[in-house]
Amino acid sequence: MIPTTTPHRTWLDAETRRLLDFGAAAAxxxxxAAYLDERGRPDPAQGVQTWITARTAxxxxxxxxxGVPGAGAVADAALAGLTGALRDDAHGGWFHAVSTTGEPDRAAGKSAYDHAFVMLAAASATVADRPGASDLLAEATAVYLERFWDEAAGRPVDTWDVAFETLDPYRGLNATMHSVEAMLAxxxxxxxxxxxPWRDRAARATAFVVELAAAHxxxxxxxxxxxxTPDLDLNADRPGDQFKPYGATPGHGLEWSRLLLHLEAVRPGPWLGAAVALFDRAVADGWSADGAEGFVYTTDWQGTPVVRTRMHWVVAEAIAAAAALHTRTTDTRFADLYATWWDYAERYLVDAEHGSWHHELDPANRPAATVWPGKPDVYHALQATLLPRLPLAPTVARALAAGELR
Structure with missing residues (x-):
């Protein structure tokens, strides 16, 4: 845990509460939970999406x-969406989204990404003792194990059709990453x-990532x-895809780096070396890679920037990963990078006028909306204010419940 001075802890706490105040309008x-626009207003054009709703819960x-007043009511509103309109009573599981009139998005099918976030929401809400959360957790974990967890592979499949009859051949590391996060929670x-068994599953999926990192x-x-088998050229013709961008994503290297350390705290293994390697590669490839501050969104397989847009979530994950590595190793270089990236976030991302963080910046660090319009939710930024003040285990909700926050 990096924060050692009262002023920094006070600043982090104030930013936590500022973010929670902004995102409350999603209920x-x-x-x-609504997808929020630049000023924190619900954007009806985006419908009601399961991943946004689950992350809000x-x-x-x-x-x-x-102990933030009103936060429980926002969580409960989001949970009501997961037990209501977003839940598929006919086939089980959760729709990707519903329109503002309640019409399900059937074309998008059902994804491990969405369902992992439902598990995360239900786990955190269970720890927070929100009404109905434990029943939701039992249902979400049962659906995940039946439909998405591939026991033979030791990682999840990705997407089914809405009736759970046809499985898409695509497999993805993003859904695997958020599955690991959810399984630990x-x-x-x-x-x-x-x-x-949940930690064992998380370890099996993470071992595959360690192998991938070593091979690439x-x-x-x-x-x-x-x-x-990796498809290294997927979406080369549309490299800025929201969920399936072409090439390597430094932000995910940082996020995996942190997750490896959370796993190591409960399942000893060869995680630390891989965590450092992933972090160092992401920083070398992504940070100031084109001569300007900030992390580029994606690179090719030689580390050359492809999409030079800066995403807020990458900086949030960089901060959290640096904090985790400093907690684990006490190496001051991680503390130095932690401070550098908070300075960057405060200078370019934190929106003091309208709230939250700008979700996307152009290569000159000006607000942009080419990939992520608006400010959909506060999940990444909020966790960046909490994780540096918590131990590596238990996971965030349980650590807060145990009074572990510094």
Whole structure:
């Protein structure tokens, strides 16, 4: 945990509360959470999306555990969307989205990415003792294990059609990453005797990432065929895709780096060396790679920038990863980078006028909206203010409930 001075802890706490204040407008009277625009207003054109709703439930469960007035009500509104309109009563699981009139998006099918976030939301809300959360957690974990977890592969499949009849051949590392995050949280939310298998699954999926990093010089392939053979050219013709960009994504290298350390704290293994290698590669390839401050979004397989847009979530994950590595190693270089990236975030990303963080900047660090219009939610930024003040284990909700926040 990096924060050692009272002024920095005070600043982080104020930013936590500022973000929670901004995102509270996402709570919808009919249940669910809205995608927010630049000023924090619900954007009806985006509908009600499961991943946004689940991340909102998670974040405001954390807010409730922090004792922030009103946070529990926001979490409950989001949970009502997950147990209501977003839930598929006919086929099980959760739709990707519903329109503002409640019409499900059936064309998008059902994804491991969405369902991992439902598990995370249910786990955090269970720890926060929100009404109905434990039942949601039981349902979400059952659906995930039945439909998405591939026991033979030791990692999840990616996307089904809406009726769970046809499985897409695509496999993805993004859904795997958020599955690991969710599985570690689930382990901290279920009865102690049930925690081990969830951590075992997380370890199996993460071991694959360690192998990938070693085989690709620290850069992680994101896209795979059904046998998990990397497809290194996927989306080369549209490299800025929101969820499936071409090439390597330095931000995911940073996020995996941190997750490896959370896993190591509960499952000893060869995680530290891989965490450092992933972090160092992401920083070398991504930070100020084109002569300007900031992390580029993607690179090719030689580390050359492809999409030079700067995403807020990458900086948030860089901050959290640097904090985790400093906690684990006490190496001052991680503390120095932590400070550098908070300075960058405060200078370019933190929107003092309209709230939250700008979600996207152009290569000159000016607000942009080519990939991510608006300010959809506060998940990444909020966690960047909390993780540096917490131990590597347990996961965030359980650590807050145990009074571990510094």
């Amino acid at each position: 919808l009277p009919q249940g669910g 998670h974040v405001y469960a954390l807010g409730h555990l922090l 689930v382990a901290d939310a279920v009865e102690p005797g049930a925690a081990g 010089d620290g850069r992680l392939p994101e896209h795979f065929g059904p046998d998990w």
